Amino acid sequence: xxxxxxxxxxxxxxxxxxxxxxxxxxxxxxxxxxxxxxxxxxxxxxxxxxxxxxxxxxxxxxxxxxxxxxxxxxxxxxxxxxxxxxxxxxxxxxxxxxxxxxxxxxxxxxxxxxxxxxxxxxxxxxxxxxxxxxxxxxxxxxxxxxxxxxxxxxxxxxxxxxxxxxxxxxxxxxxxxxxxxxxxxxxxxxxxxxxxxxxxxxxxxxxxxxxxxxxxxxxxxxxxxxxxxxxxxxxxxxxxxxxxxxxxxxxxxxxxxxxxxxxxxxxxxxxxxxxxxxxxxxxxxxxxxxxxxxxxxxxxxxxxxxxxxxxxxxxxxxxxxxxxxxxxxxxxxxxxxxxxx
Ligand SMILES: Nc1ncnc2c1ncn2[C@@H]1O[C@H](COP(=O)(O)OP(=O)(O)OP(=O)(O)O)[C@@H](O)[C@H]1O
Numbered sequence: 001x002x003x004x005x006x007x008x009x010x011x012x013x014x015x016x017x018x019x020x021x022x023x024x025x026x027x028x029x030x031x032x033x034x035x036x037x038x039x040x041x042x043x044x045x046x047x048x049x050x051x052x053x054x055x056x057x058x059x060x061x062x063x064x065x066x067x068x069x070x071x072x073x074x075x076x077x078x079x080x081x082x083x084x085x086x087x088x089x090x091x092x093x094x095x096x097x098x099x100x101x102x103x104x105x106x107x108x109x110x111x112x113x114x115x116x117x118x119x120x121x122x123x124x125x126x127x128x129x130x131x132x133x134x135x136x137x138x139x140x141x142x143x144x145x146x147x148x149x150x151x152x153x154x155x156x157x158x159x160x161x162x163x164x165x166x167x168x169x170x171x172x173x174x175x176x177x178x179x180x181x182x183x184x185x186x187x188x189x190x191x192x193x194x195x196x197x198x199x200x201x202x203x204x205x206x207x208x209x210x211x212x213x214x215x216x217x218x219x220x221x222x223x224x225x226x227x228x229x230x231x232x233x234x235x236x237x238x239x240x241x242x243x244x245x246x247x248x249x250x251x252x253x254x255x256x257x258x259x260x261x262x263x264x265x266x267x268x269x270x271x272x273x274x275x276x277x278x279x280x281x282x283x284x285x286x287x288x289x290x291x292x293x294x295x296x297x298x299x300x301x302x303x304x305x306x307x308x309x310x311x312x313x314x315x316x317x318x319x320x321x322x323x324x325x326x327x328x329x330x331x332x333x334x335x336x337x338x339x340x341x
Pocket of ligand 1: 059061064065067
């Protein structure tokens, strides 16, 4: 089991006076198995999310990224049993009533889905959907202000002709534009935190890149914390572009490496992170290809707690132990060879 104290997510933190937007500790999520014991898909992990900082949850499909992100924001999937704590503005979202969570989501926590079609109503004009969010969360006083703010938001997400798009139905605009609209809705009430779950994966590569750049720019302008979920190393590097942005690498429900993106993505310490990086699609390989990770890595349960190896970079303790054992062996082999010569 990872040590919850060490898994708090301090590696790569901003200075201490920067407040945490969300502070999750020792979170475990399990689902009832078919007639068998419960299956744990998130295993005693924590993460602190800071304003103006991007934290990327990186890991292959099924590693638990979505379940973890949903659970710590109080939106665990149906049937999940969640333990631990997730503090947001002094309130534990794991023990908050559904009616309060509905208020928090949309106003103080925004979500950008993988597929914007899932969050937009095909039967209603885009402008009216943005206005509804603003009015529902009382972000504006009346319909006139809601209309003005909706147009501003369309402009903020770089839609060139906001007046026209305001009057369109979702099917009348492109997929990339629908994702911009989903982002406009997610940031409409100035949230402290935005959770973006693979928001570019359903889009063409160049459109997806623009969406990622847009989110990156917005956190700088709005000071929002962003929790960004992806399995794509290239996208992770692009969104975690500031010095203090972090990557948390998830493997089978655990965080096995955590730190500044610049360290983790260029000097990975965990064999799993290295496997993900080695499997990064190159120009001649199909984009978004799933990484090839050995079953030995995937099925191993014990990695030990995260240990900081340099400022802003932590990795599972067992990786360090194995590395030092290997170096000792190499050292003694070299000494033996040296002695024999
Ligand atoms: N509602 C559910 N009931 C039972 N098991 C679930 C449920 N939702 C997710 N799981 C399981 O939890 C594990 C983690 O799923 P999760 O969706 O978090 O992975 P992920 O890393 O986000 O992958 P992907 O990128 O494919 O979404 C998977 O084994 C999945 O099958």
